[in-house]
Amino acid sequence: MSDINQSSTDYSFKIKDSLLGAQMLFVAFGALVLVPLLTGLDPNVALFTAGAGTLIFQVITKGKVPVFLASSFAFLPPIMYGVKTWGVPATLCGLCASGVVYVILSFLIRWQGSGIIKKVLPAVVTGPVIMVIGLILSPVAVHMAMGKTGDGSMVLFPEKTALIISLASLTATVLASILGRGIIRLIPILCGIVTGYVLSLIFGIVDFSAVTKASWFSMPNFVMPEWNAQAIFYILPIAIAPAIEHVGDVLAIGGVTGKDYVKDPGLENTLLGDGIATSFASFLGGPPNTTYSEVTGAVALTRVFNPAIMTWAAITAILLAFVGKLGSFLQTIPTPVMGGIMLLLFGAIMVIGLNTLVQSGENLTEPRNLTIVALILVFGIGGMSFSAGEFTLQGIGLAGILGVAMNLILPKERQKIDKE
Helix, strand or coil, X not given: CHHHHHHHHHHHHHHHHHHHHHHHHHHHHHHHHHHHHHHCXXXXXXXXXXXXXXXXXXXXCCCCCCCCEEECHHHXXXXXXXHHHCCHHHHXXXXXXXXXXXXXXXXXXXXXXXHHHHHHCCHHHHHHHHHHHHHHHHHHHHHHHCCECCCCCCECCCHHHHHHHHHHHHXXXXXXXXXXXXXXXXXXXXXXXXXXXXXXXXXXXXXXXXXXXXXXXXXXXXXXXXXXXXXXXXXXXXXXXXXXXXHHHHHHHHHHHCCCCHHHHHHHHHHHHHHHHHHHHHHCCCCCEEECHHHHHHHHHHXXXXXXXXXXXXXXXXXXXXXXXXXXXXXXXXXXXXXXXXXXXXXXHHHHHHHHHHHHCCCCCCHHHHHHHHHHHHHHHHXXXXXXXXXXXXXXXXXXXXXXXXXXXCCCCHHHHHHC
């Protein structure tokens, strides 16, 4: 009889855990699908690779850290540029390589300790690189909010209609993030999408033809990468920003649960898990993964610290990836809806970079720091490029490599050398 009671209790716990896992996925859902929708990748593939990536991360970290991995916003500019310039398969090659950066950093930490991150990637490098990511995308957000394509070359919707929808989406996102309580505060992007979508239905600009044609269950549209050296060198430096973001997220979830994940399972293992998950995702046609701060917020809100909850979230994401009509429905979201959210999103990325610089406490008028920050911003935003034959380095990639190189080469002030 006790065995039956125990079995019944275990079953009820599994039901509860699965529902909590689905809730965690709900929190991440808006941001997860927004990246593929903006870049032309398949949202069903993104769901699959987010789930699979989270499971990979859990295996490598021995299921000790309650985090969920999904689409990274830091890679939006290179994916957009790469898809337009080289096509999806070549871009995926560069995205696969970006995961290798995480792996290399994980072995550096294993060898030299976590302090090596601050030496190689200090705030004067990572801060302006993150700022460039946000600022370089700002015209895309404005064009889409006004009903145009991302490059502004084609009008998709009437400007007045587009602005009403995009600004409503923006307003809903802002209000949810500032005034929202409980779960609402954790899903501002989803609130913005729902608001904009409802208005789009009212204005009659949503086309459901693809949804009616799609089957209920189908394989995600997996795409394999194709070798492209230009894409690799363009995208690799961008991994700097999410690598630093990863460290911050691990510290944040540790603060929520009261555990030191930097020691156990170790930053070297969390970065390794994130890197392999990112390469795996890109190998199947999904966007690179990153640890989700929204889910960390949900963990803090629910006080459920069991990492197994993320296993259920991952399984739910994988199952949803095979619902064909879901992907088709997501692709009916009109451009102005996403444009309105992007106005805030890309500005927020820039502010995160600025905050990284401010919190570092560095004197930015000191000649060495001024030089590094100034050249990263001007080279990245201004569109500086260098070419050698078919090889071209420009934009964020050039800014990132330049920043790392200058930090390693330029001499420090005598006072700082003496202190070290």
